[in-house]
Amino acid sequence: MSRSDNDITRYDPAMKGSSRAHDDVDWLSPLEEPFQVIGLAWFTEERQYRRLPVVLDKKLEEAVGDSANHLSGAQIRFRTDSASLSIRVRLKGKADMVYMPATGQCGVDCYIGDVDRMWYMATTKYDWMQSEYESVLYQNRPSSMETVTLYLPLFQGIDELWIGVDQGASLSAPPPFASNQKILLYGTSITQGGYASRPAMAYPNILSRSMPLEIINLSFAGSGRAAPEAAQLISTISCPACLILDYEADGDPEEFQITLPEFITVYRTAHPVTPILVVSRLRYSLETHDPAWIREREEQAAFQHKLVRRLREEGDRHIFFFDGSILLGSVDYDECTVDGKHPTDLGFQRMAEGLLGTIRTIVW
Amino acid sequence: MSRSDNDITRYDPAMKGSSRAHDDVDWLSPLEEPFQVIGLAWFTEERQYRRLPVVLDKKLEEAVGDSANHLSGAQIRFRTDSASLSIRVRLKGKADMVYMPATGQCGVDCYIGDVDRMWYMATTKYDWMQSEYESVLYQNRPSSMETVTLYLPLFQGIDELWIGVDQGASLSAPPPFASNQKILLYGTSITQGGYASRPAMAYPNILSRSMPLEIINLSFAGSGRAAPEAAQLISTISCPACLILDYEADGDPEEFQITLPEFITVYRTAHPVTPILVVSRLRYSLETHDPAWIREREEQAAFQHKLVRRLREEGDRHIFFFDGSILLGSVDYDECTVDGKHPTDLGFQRMAEGLLGTIRTIVW
Structure with missing residues (x-):
């Protein structure tokens, strides 16, 4: 069955699985300042989306395998006043779990606000038959500086990730945590x-x-x-x-x-x-x-x-x-x-x- | 990516998506006694897995479309002492929702016990790339008569459904509800x-x-x-x-x-x-x-x-x-x-x- 035959989305457009950013978006890499990538202990040294070092002890490599690339716990944090936010991801593989929706395995979650109260904003919608997606997380937000937190895929790796903000939007580093512990x-x-x-x-x-x-x-x-x-x-x-x-x-x-x-x-x-x-x-x-x-x-x-x-x-x-x-x-x-x-x-x-x-x- | 390349299931066999009943199973149809199918208002007359009558007013037909075949709310109830329970389903379509796992859209849930306390037993595991599946819900249960309730797929129709019990297992009608309301x-x-x-x-x-x-x-x-x-x-x-x-x-x-x-x-x-x-x-x-x-x-x-x-x-x-x-x-x-x-x-x-x-x- 092709995606266009999906009966549910025919009857309920809100259940459709994809959305595309508009053209006047700047695509930025979270590998650069002012973005902060946390939850990956070796990120500061290696600049890799990976939960363990790139080179591993052989015994450990066999035990954890590709799971080291899965990004459970990884977050991208920044502040912006952009009225819209989009994301573009190239995954290492496709959604393939029977008990877990593609959103949980391969999606990205977006929250707005600082750690005293982070509000759920959106989850990426995409065509889960693909291993690359582009998704609008929000648009038309009033233009005040807010802290954004993105949670990365729980059971999938990513080769590339880009964050799309409105041209001319301000960006800055997120507020620090209570300590570096x-x-x-x-x-x-x-x-x-x-x-x-x-x-x-x-x-x-x-x-x-x-x-x-x-x-x-x-x-x-x-x-x-x-x-x-x-x-x-x-x-x-x-x-x-x-x-x-x-x-x-x-x-x-x-x-x-x-x-x-x-x-x-x-x-x-x-x-x-x-x-x-x-x-x-x-x-x-x-x-x-x-x-x-x-x-x-x-x-x-x-x-x-x-x-x-x-x-x-x-x-x-x-x-x-x-x-x-x-x-x-x-x-x-x-x-x-x-x-x-x-x-x-x-x-x-x-x-x-x-x-x-x-x-x-x-x-x- | 083929199913066998799934990295997660390679490392964690418990996350695999299929199981098959053993050979000495009787496959029974819930369309027959002593099974009770509830939650489908026209089932008694039409013996169809469908939430609305087979023939509909044209305006209603257009509005609800295939959704009338989706089996949200439908349950199959019976009592058995079978030590194992399996299910075989031919769906009207495949899993195709980005926000919902195949289990919720197309799966079957099994509970044991009467309405004063129903215990969750299992959800069908299957290869969600397929539109037919066979799944063992349980095995090696102590042989006492228990009420079984199966909840049918929320966002999918079924063409056929068979329930597998051990050869020689007893089957009887489930206990009645408090009233027929x-x-x-x-x-x-x-x-x-x-x-x-x-x-x-x-x-x-x-x-x-x-x-x-x-x-x-x-x-x-x-x-x-x-x-x-x-x-x-x-x-x-x-x-x-x-x-x-x-x-x-x-x-x-x-x-x-x-x-x-x-x-x-x-x-x-x-x-x-x-x-x-x-x-x-x-x-x-x-x-x-x-x-x-x-x-x-x-x-x-x-x-x-x-x-x-x-x-x-x-x-x-x-x-x-x-x-x-x-x-x-x-x-x-x-x-x-x-x-x-x-x-x-x-x-x-x-x-x-x-x-x-x-x-x-x-x-x-």
Whole structure:
């Protein structure tokens, strides 16, 4: 079926999937000033849209693969008075996920306002059969200087990205954060944002709208295996505000019980007093039908809790445990995912609300 | 890019998009006993997966088009002790929406349990490049008789649907509802379920898990224009518990102010005391940037409120007004959609929670 045969868009033009900027737009690269690209720990050195260094340890390269190019957590920030804003993107691949719309996997989200209150503006609309798109995020906005934040694709890489503003529009650097400290997350497909409807709804990105700090999301779908090489690499990121370890959901339970203490040991060698928050996994809806899932979750949570308690007793007062099984609520937790495991926007909102207080407490 | 090149599924097998039933499965048609198909007002007479009669008034046919085949609100109910459950579907078209995953547009959701507590079990996984799929919803369930509810695709029609159970499994009719009265909704793309991540998360379908009544969703994306022919047709549905009119979001504001009183008049002629709930539209996130959206929303809500008040003063004690602008909350209502207008699962959950008390009050 060709795109033009789409019955829904024939009846509802608002549901169409593309829009084009008008001609008198300046196309600018966020690689240049005054744009600020955050959420990519090696961006300042390498100027690459990538979550890990370009050259990786071989073992790590195999584990994370292309996921290092996926831009979960990356943001572009700037101030402008442009009445319109457009975006042009060349993706590394096409939308290809059954549980996640193209907007969440490959789209860009736009918010207006500073970190005390960022307002949702728009998500890119595009023909998701293509790997390149151009989309108008807004137009006819009253001409006052505002901070714009763009959230980049959660499960896709980009080769090129251009930002279109009206000719003659003013541009300046965004306001600074509260400090140059960064919140670091290490996790799995869930923490990477599977399956949010749009990039800004991955839970670390929701948190970013309540925390005036840079958040760096080092979560790799299916590859949150916590090799010592990963812990070593994350240890090289300067000025950590905290490290959140939320990778129980992937991989083998026995392997997890080996990698978690190893990961903490490696990280502690480099950062003796940085707060570490160990988050156990969500309740899967499957556990209502198969008690084996409950047992595994409870055992793994107990293991993590005990490990953190032991480390605290041994003198590490900067490590904490969070029981992730409470995050989706106790009444209708089974409604929060699209496959029994990966949260929807509903699940991610609950995760962010549930974690916010704890993260503020250990970071501030 | 071929499906096998999908990098995400290479690294995370749990994110793969297909599964096949084993061989010793009986494939049964829900068109036969003991299956119950609900949510399709003309199903009993016509045995068609369709939300409107096969033959339509010409004006209505043009307005609703293929949307009448989309199965938003349709459910298949039965009881079984089968340890596994599979489904095989031939869709009328492929997944083709940028803001909505294939699961929400074309998938099937499975819940286990009776209306006092239905537990989410699974959503069909399939290769969304295809228009036919077979998917295992569960297997290895302990063999007790349970009520199964399947929610059908929100924005797609089906030509064929087969349910696969283990050979020798018992099947029986589902428990009856509290009465044979039906909750009727007339609405737009939002009420049809754009853009839920899976069928059961459209707000009328969420409500169905808290209300032991059949719900019939007559919402047609882009076509909620409320022609008198539509009102006439809906009047022919017997045993209405209430009629919810939630179609302000589509169409022209001036047209709406003509069609709404006409629709009510037509419906009242046939159903003088059936509760009617008029729901004004959600807050769009656009209104934070353009006050014209606020004015229009407030004017339309005032119109609806005034109309309902006048009708009540004239003696109709069975018509009510609900201010839909409160449904997404006052703090972060802008976070609840994927395009500023159509709710995600987060928005739909808030809509269902916000409306439940009122609907119970006017129906019970």
